[in-house]
Amino acid sequence: MTTAHHHPLIELSKVSKIYIGDGFETKALVDATLTVNKGEFVAIMGPSGSGKSTLLHTLGLLERHTSGSYALDGKNVNDLTDDELANLRNEKLGFVFQSFNLLAKETVYENVKLPLFYSAVPKKEWKKRVTDAIAAVKLDHRAQYLVQKLSGGEKQRVAIARALVCNPEVIFADEPTGNLDSVSGQAVMDTLRDLHEKGATILLITHEQNTARNAERIIRIKDGLVVGDEKVIDRAKKGEAVK
Numbered sequence: 001m002t003t004a005h006h007h008p009l010i011e012l013s014k015v016s017k018i019y020i021g022d023g024f025e026t027k028a029l030v031d032a033t034l035t036v037n038k039g040e041f042v043a044i045m046g047p048s049g050s051g052k053s054t055l056l057h058t059l060g061l062l063e064r065h066t067s068g069s070y071a072l073d074g075k076n077v078n079d080l081t082d083d084e085l086a087n088l089r090n091e092k093l094g095f096v097f098q099s100f101n102l103l104a105k106e107t108v109y110e111n112v113k114l115p116l117f118y119s120a121v122p123k124k125e126w127k128k129r130v131t132d133a134i135a136a137v138k139l140d141h142r143a144q145y146l147v148q149k150l151s152g153g154e155k156q157r158v159a160i161a162r163a164l165v166c167n168p169e170v171i172f173a174d175e176p177t178g179n180l181d182s183v184s185g186q187a188v189m190d191t192l193r194d195l196h197e198k199g200a201t202i203l204l205i206t207h208e209q210n211t212a213r214n215a216e217r218i219i220r221i222k223d224g225l226v227v228g229d230e231k232v233i234d235r236a237k238k239g240e241a242v243k
Contacts, residue, residue: 007074009169009201010036010059015068017054017224028054029065030224036203038169041196043204043212043232046221053174055221056205060172061089073169090118094163094171098178100155102162104148108139111147112161119166133161136198137191153184157191164195171195174205189214190238210236 017029028051036042046052057063058070061077070077073092077085094115102111113130121129134143137157147155156176163171173192177185193214196202204215212218213236220228 007071008035009038009040009073010034010203011069011071012059013069015058015065015070017051017058017063018066027224029058031068032221032224032226033068034219034226034229036170036201038201039196039199040217041193041200041202041204041215043206043215043218044221045206045209045212045218047207050221051224052205052207052221054224056172056174056203059170059203060093060095061085090115090166091120092169094166094168096156096159096163096171096173096176098175100159100179102147102155102158105146107144107146108134108150108158108161109143111158112165115162115166121166129165129167133165134158136164136195137161151184152180153187156180156184156188160188160191160195164200170201170203172203172205175207176204177206177208177211185211186239189236193238 012032012034014031014033015029016027016031019026019028032055044052044055058065061072072088075088077088080088109130112133113126116126116129134140137160139154139157139161142150142154147158150158176192177188180188189211192202192204204212206212213232213234215232216235217229217231219226
């Protein structure tokens, strides 16, 4: 399978992020350089406070970096306005957070539909988009259920469907199994792997080795520095319990 794109999907070059407060400088990222190609499943690992959340926020266009350059899908984001960044984010990126961020009193269908209101997707395509996204996470039988009636693992899969509905270039999953027991957590990881096998590019943020082993590649961060970038050899088996 050859793609027309010859540039990487994500290209960070010497990106640093410095927070200034109370006269102190905190270096959250230091000269981070990394490349992610279309279709990769990458885990970003590091302890709390290592800079992995800052890296996610930078890659996800949720905050601006202090220095260095970042190109998303061949487009340099350094000079974009806040509005342009927001548009690019809505168009190209999907997010799944630890805390689901769903509307409990709405149905699965309505929750998954939400991002389409802020998108350029024509209304006549909405129904198919929502139905396809729900099917992709294997929740067809729950489409008309209220979110509050679902289990934690099902809620997280709804959040994944919602992230998928605009056909993003990249899905960012930030500690997606953080609030789940091991069986539900593995079901969520299996869902992400299914999507990856169908061609999705996924960036997973986690501090758990077993969760990270679902990816093909692990980037390790410590004290704001990228300290490792390796291929995963013994990729976790699907459905294997996560410790």
